[in-house]
Each structure stands twice: as C-alpha cells, then as structure tokens.
Amino acid sequence: MSKAKKELAVQNTTLIDESQLFESVVEIIESRKSRAAAHINHESTLMFWEVGRYVSSAILDFKRAAYGKKILSELATKLMERYGRNFAERNIYRMMQFAEQFPDAEILSPLATKLSWSHFIELMPIKTEEARLYYAQDATQRNYGTKELRRQISRKAYERREIANAELSHDSVIPFNVFKDPYLLDLFGLKENFLEADLEKAILSEIEAFILEFGHGFSFVERQKRMILDGDDIVLDLLFYHRVLKRLVSIELKLGKFKAEYFGQMALYLKWLDRYERQPGEESPIGLILCATASREKIEMLELDKSGIRYSRRGILDSNAAESRF
Numbered sequence: 001m002s003k004a005k006k007e008l009a010v011q012n013t014t015l016i017d018e019s020q021l022f023e024s025v026v027e028i029i030e031s032r033k034s035r036a037a038a039h040i041n042h043e044s045t046l047m048f049w050e051v052g053r054y055v056s057s058a059i060l061d062f063k064r065a066a067y068g069k070k071i072l073s074e075l076a077t078k079l080m081e082r083y084g085r086n087f088a089e090r091n092i093y094r095m096m097q098f099a100e101q102f103p104d105a106e107i108l109s110p111l112a113t114k115l116s117w118s119h120f121i122e123l124m125p126i127k128t129e130e131a132r133l134y135y136a137q138d139a140t141q142r143n144y145g146t147k148e149l150r151r152q153i154s155r156k157a158y159e160r161r162e163i164a165n166a167e168l169s170h171d172s173v174i175p176f177n178v179f180k181d182p183y184l185l186d187l188f189g190l191k192e193n194f195l196e197a198d199l200e201k202a203i204l205s206e207i208e209a210f211i212l213e214f215g216h217g218f219s220f221v222e223r224q225k226r227m228i229l230d231g232d233d234i235v236l237d238l239l240f241y242h243r244v245l246k247r248l249v250s251i252e253l254k255l256g257k258f259k260a261e262y263f264g265q266m267a268l269y270l271k272w273l274d275r276y277e278r279q280p281g282e283e284s285p286i287g288l289i290l291c292a293t294a295s296r297e298k299i300e301m302l303e304l305d306k307s308g309i310r311y312s313r314r315g316i317l318d319s320n321a322a323e324s325r326f
Helices: 003-014 018-058 065-083 089-101 105-112 117-123 129-142 146-154 157-166 196-205 207-214 260-276 296-302
Strands: 218-229 232-242 247-253 286-291 309-313
Touching: 018 089, 018 105, 018 117, 065 089, 089 117, 105 129, 117 129, 117 146, 129 146, 129 157, 196 232, 196 247, 207 218, 218 247, 218 260, 232 260, 247 260, 260 286
Parallel strands: 247 286, 286 309
Antiparallel strands: 218 232, 232 247
C-alpha cells in the first residue's frame, strides 16, 4: 500500500467516533423496540376486545346463566393450557366487560395505540360512558401511566370539570373544559392555619402537580406579576398561559370568603394584561379567583364568567381529613 493510501486510511479511521457510533445504534434499536412494543400492545388490546365480544355474543347469549357459566369455565381451562394465565376465567370476564363498555371499534382503536390493557382495567369500574371516554382520551393526550390515570380517577377530575362547566353561563367568556373545581390541594401538605404566601410557595414548589390538578394545557409564566398603573404598583399572585386556548390566565389567592371587591381587582388585572401583555394572535386574558368560600348570590349578580373571571372554592384536605366531599 502506498504511503498516500496509508495516510488516507488512518484519516478515515480517526473520523469514526466509536462512542457516538454506539449511541446512535442504541438509539435506532430502542426506537424500533418502542414502536414494536406499541404495536404489540395495540394488537393485544384489540385481541382481548375481540375475544370478549365473541364470547359474549356467541357463547353466553343463552337464557340459562348456569349453562353459560359452565361453558365459560371450560373455555378458560382450555385457553389457559395453551396460552397461560391471561385467559383465566376472571380475565375473560374482564374482556367481556371491556367489549361491552367500548363497543365501537373505531373509537377504541386509536385509544389502544396509546393505552395498555392495564389502563383499560383502571377504566372499567367507571360507571358512565362519558366519564370513561374522558379519562381514556385525557390519558392518551397527556401520556398518563396507569398510576397517574388512577390518581386522576380517584380525584374525580371528570366530575370536577363537569361541576365547573355547570357554573358557566351560555354567555360566558370563559370556555368550557378549562378549569376543574374544586381544587384539591392536599398534595401540598398544607394544614388549616396557613397564609396566602404559604399557598403560593406550595403551588410553586409543586408546580407540575398543580398544573396537572389545574387542567390541561397550562404553562407557568410568572409569580408576583408587577403591573404599573398611574405610577402605582399592583401585583398579581400567579400568571399562567393556556397553550390550547392561547390566553393568559391570571390567578388570585384569597384565604377568606369571596368579596365583591375581588371582582374589581381581577377585572383591573385582566384589562392591564389585555393592553400590555397580550400578544398578536392571542385571545383576551381570563382570571381565576381561588378562595375558601363564596356567596352564590354575589357570584350570580356580578356575572363573573361574562367578564372572563371565575371563582373556585378550595377543597383543602390534610392527612387528618376523613375523605373528599366527592
């Protein structure tokens, strides 16, 4: 080999970063493995659904329940011998329940691309179809694991959203499905005797948990937002942005009972934000007053939601609390 060729070969070998080569190959392998796992999960979930649907329609569609149970027990025994414990009698019942609760394959198929069989097991005890679909779709959109899905169900995320929507009028500036109500702040570990500043610090220290509790699409912007009006400083407790709605969301924390003066204060914040902070393409800001209790009559007379303002009664729970009110 000529000297020039030897030098070229050496140069070529020095161009290869072995560590980077290894990492790149690992990335390819893991990416394909992840896709393969997702595909397997999707097909397995649809398989369980199809088995459940067939067993329900073709075997247990008998008038005599005892006979149907005997047939199911024998089927489970044979399937377990060939395919293992996934097809135990109890699990086949689950598959039948699964097919009954998600009868539309066109709705189920996209959910099954993101949700595992374990997710669907968590969804099955939910009583209404609307709630099941809400939790299923929310889990797919936010990539919940089964643990977080279980937490959302236990904290009544769907029911709280429905309560919040029920309190909005048809003329409301605030869109439906933005807020949950009431806010269950036991995740911050706060006891009954705390200050607004303590609540603010707790929210900021657990910002990810608060955003999950708060609703979908929120991003934290600023704490203690200072605004100058006629030379005076006014301060907003917390400022968020809603990525889906493209709106700023201002939050005021009040420990006591709702007062009419809070309405004027929040309205001033929203007008300032609309004038000085609102960016091109964004909608008008909306506000949330987080307080301990509120007068229904005052809320109705002030027509808060028509002004883009919403209040919430905080559900503060601690380790001594017996249970949530829902």
